[in-house]
Amino acid sequence: DADVTQTPRNRITKTGKRIMLECSQTKGHDRMYWYRQDPGLGLRLIYYSFDVKDINKGEISDGYSVSRQAQAKFSLSLESAIPNQTALYFCATSDLGGQMKETQYFGPGTRLLVL
Amino acid sequence: AQKITQTQPGMFVQEKEAVTLDCTYDTSDPSYGLFWYKQPSSGEMIFLIYQGSYDQQNATEGRYSLNFQKARKSANLVISASQLGDSAMYFCAMIPHRAGANNLFFGTGTRLTVIP
Numbered sequence: 001d002a003d004v005t006q007t008p009r010n011r012i013t014k015t016g017k018r019i020m021l022e023c024s025q026t027k028g029h030d031r032m033y034w035y036r037q038d039p040g041l042g043l044r045l046i047y048y049s050f051d052v053k054d055i056n057k058g059e060i061s062d063g064y065s066v067s068r069q070a071q072a073k074f075s076l077s078l079e080s081a082i083p084n085q086t087a088l089y090f091c092a093t094s095d096l097g098g099q100m101k102e103t104q105y106f107g108p109g110t111r112l113l114v115l
Numbered sequence: 116a117q118k119i120t121q122t123q124p125g126m127f128v129q130e131k132e133a134v135t136l137d138c139t140y141d142t143s144d145p146s147y148g149l150f151w152y153k154q155p156s157s158g159e160m161i162f163l164i165y166q167g168s169y170d171q172q173n174a175t176e177g178r179y180s181l182n183f184q185k186a187r188k189s190a191n192l193v194i195s196a197s198q199l200g201d202s203a204m205y206f207c208a209m210i211p212h213r214a215g216a217n218n219l220f221f222g223t224g225t226r227l228t229v230i231p
Contacts, residue, residue: 033218042119042206042221043160058218090160102148102210104219106160 003027004107006091012113013081021076021110023091032074033092033104034058034066036085043090049074081114088112117142119207121222128197129230135182136192136225138207146212149190150219151181154204163205166190168212194227202229 004025013019023032030051035043035058045058047066055066063085065077078085091107118141128134140149149166166174166181174181182191190209194201204226208219 035218040223042208042223043219044221045218048218088158092160103150103162103165104210105162106152109158109160111158 004091004093004105006089006107006110008110009108010111012115014115015082017081019078019081019112021078021089021091021112023074023076023107025072025091025093025107027093027095027105028071029093029095029105030071031094031102032068033094034064034074034076035090035092036060036087037090037109038087046076046089078112078114081112083114086112086114117144117209117211117220119209119220119222121207121225123225124223125226125228127228127230128194128201130199131196133193133195134197134227136194136205136207136227138190138192138222140188140190140207140209142188142209142211144211144213148210148212149181149183150208150210151179151190151192152206152208153201154206154224156203160206164192197229199229199231202227 007022033048034046037043049068067075089110092104094102094104120139147168151163153161164176164179166183178195180193204224206224207222
């Protein structure tokens with residue numbers, strides 16, 4: 001079984017709809033992240049969380065919200081979807097290792113199309 | 116601010132040959148980590164290799180090695196003995212090692228195509 005799972009894997013929605021993307025991990029990591037990837041670009045950080053009570057905005061948080069329901073679960077919501085939120089969304093987890101090494105492990109991604 | 120530059124939008128390599136994917140970065144942080152990720156056409160992001168800025172030796176992971184030149188701020192990925200399954204997008208990324216800096220900064224990627 002995959003260590004980081006995302007549901008749904010693909011989603012088509014209409015402008016103005018509220019949708020939620022979910023992420024679960026079995027790696028036991030405290031840190032979780034949501035990124036989006038647009039064609040021809042690298043990933044950009046939306047939100048991140050270091051534990052259940054710690055939520056932080058990333059580079060492009062406008063139009064998104066998150067919820068850390070448990071150590072293993074981190075969901076991303078689009079309150080009112082718009083077409084320029086069409087993208088590939090990744091969840092990632094990490095744990096701070098020795099010598100400051102922090103490797104982020106990614107889920108399989110969710111392809112979102114907003115019409 | 117952090118910036119990652121990958122100047123090769125696309126690369127071709129013959130199967131079984133070695134290939135180098137370029138990455139340069141710009142940061143004022145004295146300590147940082149450098150990563151390479153592979154993204155096949157299926158879309159997932161696969162961690163390949165990590166290099167710490169204070170590591171004395173270049174990182175290696177199987178057929179992957181990272182040619183780290185700190186003074187030049189470059190972190191090129193070398194793939195030896197290319198295989199058809201290596202065809203994918205490759206992203207270079209960096210994370211600063213300081214409180215409050217918790218995300219990876221990504222380059223725009225290089226698409227590698229391995230030719231049989």
